[in-house]
Structure formats: structure tokens, C-alpha cells
Amino acid sequence: MGKQIRLNAFDMNSAMHNSHGLWKHPGNQRHRYKELSYWVELAQLLERGKFDALFLADVVGVYDVYKQSFDPAVRDAVQVPVNDPALIIPAMAYATKHLSFAVTVTTTYEHPYAHARRMSTLDHLTQGRLAWNIVTSYLPSAAKNFGLDGMLDHDERYERADEFLEVVYKLWEASWDDDAVVRDVKNKIYTDPGKVHEINHEGKFYRVPGPHLSEPSPQRTPVVYQAGSSEKGREFAAKHAECVFVGASNVETLRFYVQDIRRKAAAYGRNPDHIKMFMGLNVIAGDTRQEAQGKFEEYSRLWSVDAALAQYGGSSGYDLDAYDPLEFLEYKPTNHGQTTAAHFTKYAEKKLTVGEVKQKIGTIGGRGTVLVGTPADIADQMQHWVEETGIDGFNLAHFITPGSLQEFIDNVIPELQNRGIYKTEYEEGTLREKLFGQGQSKLPEDHPGAKVRRQSVNQH
């Protein structure tokens, strides 16, 4: 039996995620994102497909870099309107048993004290099926709406994120002992106050005495997700993440990222196997190659270049409309998503003109890998990526919902299962147990979140 492939569905509580312009496809149910029934049906579909998790992206601003306006993004529903991702999870959790949920929350604009309670609440309600995808937010419009003059410097966002994590680790891991809640009727003690501790955090950005408001949840710290292939991003992932979303358009680069993150993790004293790596993937499957190709062409006809460039503008900081199409690109660091900027470097290195870059980015697959073919073709390719790069699985995006996922689950999943590289039953337990083994609900000892534990907590 080959290495087991892990799968997340990559989605967003928004009118559109990254399938630019495909809201126009008659089979797309996407506009129902405002209805609980839409999400419950999706969750049940994913559970039928034995997906590990639904990964919910988020932004807290509009994309207004491209053409210096939010008009292109608004017109084509480029991640706007966008609703809160955490609030769709409880209904999905109630309607499923095993599917987990990775929710994106920014460390730049939320406060750690309120955030820690939200995550603990969700970890309780999902019975330990929660992951938190940490982002520092790349949109300047978000910064302005949270009262800043402009975006914090990329490095300062990460510095703040580091301290934010320190605070929430302390609240989750060091405030309530495992056996604090006793419900001892005879001695009239619900919670033993001697086992609830202040954390007394005083740092550069935050001062939080504690205690935490929530009692310990099944995983305490939700499984830590992180995305980002920039140098700083890989460093951060190596230190904190348990699941990393890595993006690259070729095997060599991705292999480098995977190995580099594992190497960096080891340098932090972590077991490199305590990190699962996921690659972004788009799939178009058909009974025949011709059928699959037909769908690809159908999607291409509906694709929106402007939407893709609007998304690229906000995430990279580059307004490609502001350049002469014949100009050669020069890489300049921006305060935006360094992953996207890294992607951009590649184009700069290749000496592409702005016009050529726009064309690339504006095409399906311009920003991620697309596999088109029969279920066997898809499975071959997926195995190839896993074997060649050392990744553990994929964040599966969609073109239309729930259509793309339905197609994948009905056709590709059985193929993967037949090859013995995909589970036919879920493991029991929390998400962390499902990923790292029974009895592993809590952060492993080599994780920085475990280092803040009190001695008394360690002893339990």
C-alpha cells in the first residue's frame, strides 16, 4: 500500500473563491453560499468522499489594487461579497461526524483574547475537528478598515503574529489544567480554582493577564495550518504549522519548499514528520480525456481575465494595469502576500513582458496546477506529485460547486482507493489524532505551543 494521500477541500464563505468568472456557469450553485443548507450539503458530500477537512480561506477587505479600484473585483465577485468563515462551521459539524474544518483567521486585526475563546468554542462544538489557518492578511483595504493608515510591514505582521501565537498558546495550553473542571457535588466545586491559572502575558503588542474563558477543549490548540512559500512564510510554517499549504508550479520548486520547511522545522527542534504538506490542486475529470478536455474548454470560455488580475493585484501588490504591456517586469518587494510575490519573481527571472504575464495569470491554471483527464490520469498525476515532492496531500479547489467536488468524489476517489493510496474509512478521534495517530489529540511536546505549558499541566 502506497503513502496515504490527504485531502482538504479548499473553499471560502464567499460568492466566489478562485474560479474567476465561473459564477456564470449554469451548473454553479455557488450563489447559495448564504444558505446553511448549501454548506451542510457540501459537508456531507465531503464526508462521503472521506475528505480530511474543509479548508475555509478568508479576506477582510476588498481587492482594490488592480486598476486602483474595487470595481473589477466587485463586478466579477472576486472574493466579495465575503461572509465570516467561522459561522458556517457549527451547522456543518452538527451534520457530520468525521469531517474537520480549517478556518482562516487573521492575527493582524483580531484580538488574541477573543480569538482564543472562539477557537476553543469551535473545538468543543466540533469535538476536536478544528484547525486554524493563520494569516497575517495581505489586503491594504483591510488595514484601512481596521483603523490603520496602511498595511503593516510584512515583517512586522509576522512579528505580531508570533506574539499573538504566544498569547493564544498560553491561553489554550497553560491556563486550565486538564482536571480543573471536577463537578464535585459533594464538595460543591464545579471547577477547582487552584487549577485555573492566569497567564500574565506582557509583550510588545499584547498584555493579557488571563485566565482563559473556556475550559480545555479536546485538542486545546486547534491543529495549526499555515500557507506561505516566501522565505518568512516557510520560517513561520516550520516553527508553528502542523499542516502547510505550499504552492508551486513545478516539481522541483515544490520539492525544495517541502524539504526546506522540514529542514527548518528540524532546526527548531521539531520532528519534520509532525508537519503535513498540502499542495493546491485543480482537477477536471471526465470518463474520457475528450470529455475532460471539453469541460476545460467550457470553463475557459467563461473564465474572467479581469477577475484573475484583480485577485492577483490584491494578493501580490502589483497592479498589472499600471504597466506598459511591452515592458519587462522587475521584481520589487511589496507588503502584500510574499507567496504571490515569489511567484512573480519567477516571471521576472524569465524575462516576460507585462503583457505575457497578464496572459499567463489570466488563464485557467495561471495561478495553480490543473489536472485534466480520466480518473486514472488524475490519480497518476497525483501520485507523481506525491512521490516526486514529498507532499502529503492536496488542497483541492473547484471550478464550480458542488459540481467539481461531486465529480471528483464519484470518479477520482474510487480510483485512489482502488490503488490503496486513499482511506476507505475515517480514523476515529480528533483531527490531530486522524492526522498523527490515536492518542495525539494535543500538541506534541516538540511544538512551541507545548513549551508554554505549566509543569503541572505537563504532568497530566
Add this chain to the structure above:
Amino acid sequence: MGKQIRLNAFDMNSAMHNSHGLWKHPGNQRHRYKELSYWVELAQLLERGKFDALFLADVVGVYDVYKQSFDPAVRDAVQVPVNDPALIIPAMAYATKHLSFAVTVTTTYEHPYAHARRMSTLDHLTQGRLAWNIVTSYLPSAAKNFGLDGMLDHDERYERADEFLEVVYKLWEASWDDDAVVRDVKNKIYTDPGKVHEINHEGKFYRVPGPHLSEPSPQRTPVVYQAGSSEKGREFAAKHAECVFVGASNVETLRFYVQDIRRKAAAYGRNPDHIKMFMGLNVIAGDTRQEAQGKFEEYSRLWSVDAALAQYGGSSGYDLDAYDPLEFLEYKPTNHGQTTAAHFTKYAEKKLTVGEVKQKIGTIGGRGTVLVGTPADIADQMQHWVEETGIDGFNLAHFITPGSLQEFIDNVIPELQNRGIYKTEYEEGTLREKLFGQGQSKLPEDHPGAKVRRQSVNQH
């Protein structure tokens, strides 16, 4: 047919709400507050009882004023552990059709931009069954955990709340036109950018350019709830609230509050009937008076004086442990809950000693009205309060859950229905429509939230 009585169940996503010490009751299912199934069953029960809403209180700190320690609160589960209230709503909304949800969120520690999106998301997901209970937070421990040296002055909290409301009203009412989202495939327009507006708010506390991230939800602004019987609280309620939670221990005071708020509302140019008033109520019903009295005595035996005093300490600012029991009380304004402080004034005026006050507060009914008797007795009393004070309904607390509510729904509700003073079927529509009539999903024109609307929005 008499005036129709409105009912909210008054609860909290916490190990205990206000039934001090009753976690020890063997029939109390309260410790299941961490499970979605607990809340879903509760919601279905309330919907069977045709309750208007589940009103979820909240605190974002621990009660540590009494005895200058959080030990008494923690030991007796006085609103701690406490989880996030918003996150239990989606699963309950999915499992019900008519029950609405009033969620407490503080204006002091949340940011209006993120808060506005959370409320819009919930209003979408519940299809317009959402109310927001506005609080400014009375616990000093909360202030410290959100990075302040101590609590903001009571008046400054209200000043901040006023501006917070201005921001969220603009986001909800003035950012997206009703017909902004068109999903026009032919012209490739999902949302018409000309109908999405910045709000460009610049104030003393907040700078928010907008636009709002969510498209218009069924009610846009959730139904505005507010509690508070202090002078400032009544002023705020008169200006903003559509449902007010008023507390008083006798008919005369409550009647004064009700009339005063309506009078003040009229002075703000609002129709006084656009505000529904709810009185806090505890009920113990039995087939016979003896049976009901027996339950009252059972609860009294399990009641915790220390828990009651801990709750009182945090909400009023008075540590009654710090006084000589024989001392007479003198009212001093505090930065805490002015409602509780007002309650306290009453004791001071009556020339009670600290010992006497502690005894009163530490008893069942010391902080609210308790009705004990047969369903007919209860219904008589409820009618009496409604007729004598002009209130519209009750926020029904519980002693044990779901037991107290079950008992009420099985026995008292039919009695109220037989008397023609309680609905036998829900009205259709959003919460605002259920409260104020069909077609009234949006804020009425006389509400300050409606004043911020753009002309073009008014025209739709």
C-alpha cells in the same frame, strides 16, 4: 383576545448562567453546554413552545471583584467557563424554522468592521432571525485582557458604543444597495460596482472607509436589543433599541422605566410602539402550589450565596465582602453595570445593612422576580405584570436546563394560549416582521440606523 405576550428564553453559552449553585441539581443538563446537540435540542424545545427568541447573554472576563479573587466564581461556575455565544447559533438555526436568536456582543472590545460582517453572516444564515444585544461590558477583568489598564469610564463606554453603532449602521444600511447583486450573466456582472458604496466614516474612535464585506442580509441591521435600567442605559435604549430588557422588582418602578423609555424614544422622534419591553422572569410551576413550593425549597437548598455575591460583585462593582456586615450601605457610582448599581441604590435608600443586603442578594429571587405556583397562578401573575406596567413580554430565565423550560412549555404555555394571550402559531418572516408586522424586515424610518441610508437606498 388580550395583549399578546412575547417570550425570550434567557440563557448563556456557559457552564452556568444565573441559577447560582444549581449545577449541583441532578436534573440539570447544563454541563452539556459544550455540545451542539444540547443547543439543538434546546432550540427545538423553544420552537415547540413558540418562543420568539433565545437570548444569549455573554461576558468576556471573569468575576473577580467579590473577595478580590476569581476563586468564588470559578469554584461555583459563575458564568465561567464561558464560550462564544455566536457560534452556537448556526446549528440551532439549521434545526429550526421560526425561533430567533439574540446574541450579546460588546461594543467596547470588538471592532465594528469585523462585527458588522459577523452579524450580516448570521442574519443571512438564519434568514433574518437575528437580534444583537448591545452591551458595553461591566467586568474590569475583561478590560485588562483586552489590553486596557482598567475599565473605561461608564460614560465613555457609551460614547464609544454610540460611534460603534454609527459605523455598523452605515455598513449595514448605506454600503450596498438592495439591488447591487444582479448576477447578470449576459453582461458579466455579478455585483454592480456602482451600487456598492464606501461609507468613509471618520470619528473619534473609529476610521472605517468601507465598503461592507457582506451583501445585504434579510434584515440588514439585526433587531437591536439592549438591557439597562440606569439613566444612561434608558437613554441609549430609547435611542437605539427595538427590544429592551428592563429589570425591576416592583410594578411601580417597572412601569416608570417602561413609560420613561417610551417617553424618551418619542423625544428622539421615534414611535414609542417601535420598542418592545421585556421583563426578566423566573418561574417554578407545579400541578399544585405545594408541588411548586417543594421545587422552590429544593432549589433553595442547593442555592449558592457565594456565587450570587460573586456575580453581584462583578456586575455592580461592589465587593460586599469588604464591608462590615453591620455597616449601612452608601451608594457610590461605579464604572460597572449601572443597572445593578441602581438596584443597589434602592438598598441604600432603604437603610439596609451590608449583612441584610448580602442575605437578600444571596437568596433565590434576590436579583429578579420569581413566580411560584400552578400554571394558572403563573399566568395570572404574568398578565398582572403586563397589564400594570405596559411591558410586552418576558425574558424567561431557568433554574435548571432544559427542565425549567420544559416544565414551562408543557404547562404554562397551554394556559397562556387558552387565555388567548399567547400565539399558537408563529408569524411568517424575519424576526423584525414577527415583532412588528409583515413587510417590516428593515429598520423603520424613525430609527437612527435608518437615518444613515443613502438617498438611493431609500428609494428602493
